[in-house]
Amino acid sequence: xTNSSSNLRLASCGAGRLxxxxxxxxxLLVRPVKCFPLSEPGRYLSLRDENSKEIAFVEDHRQLDxxxxxxxxxxxxxxxxxxxxxxxxxxxxxFELRVWQVQTESGNRKFxxxxxxxxxxxxxxxxxxxxxxxxxxxxxPLNQLNEGSAQMLWSLVx
Numbered sequence: 001x002t003n004s005s006s007n008l009r010l011a012s013c014g015a016g017r018l019x020x021x022x023x024x025x026x027x028l029l030v031r032p033v034k035c036f037p038l039s040e041p042g043r044y045l046s047l048r049d050e051n052s053k054e055i056a057f058v059e060d061h062r063q064l065d066x067x068x069x070x071x072x073x074x075x076x077x078x079x080x081x082x083x084x085x086x087x088x089x090x091x092x093x094x095f096e097l098r099v100w101q102v103q104t105e106s107g108n109r110k111f112x113x114x115x116x117x118x119x120x121x122x123x124x125x126x127x128x129x130x131x132x133x134x135x136x137x138x139x140x141p142l143n144q145l146n147e148g149s150a151q152m153l154w155s156l157v158x
Contacts, residue, residue: 010068018075082136088149
């Protein structure tokens, strides 16, 4: 049962797991696995069952309906290592990249994203950013950031 992205329906099960919803079929529990090239966030994801058998392939999360894309983003955030951002020092542009300097629970970090890569909103109001190397950064809702950090993030999500 390999589905194309356009007719695929997903729901979140927590802990990085998803359910593939089918017409008249039982829902299947899957986990997202990033495929090469890893340089394009949200693209080329294999959805695999508990035996690592590919159930569906997502070429681009933007081809999914909003609810399915949201569930996939949350599963990606939960399944991989994610830096928890507590503040933003700066966001600048350098050639075709956006350069972020942030404070995380693990210390200060500097990372880059493509200029056309935007923070994704999660259901709890937080935001997820994937850098050019595939590392994930989770930002709290705007009202939980200091004023300066909230303004910088708002310019990208508002």
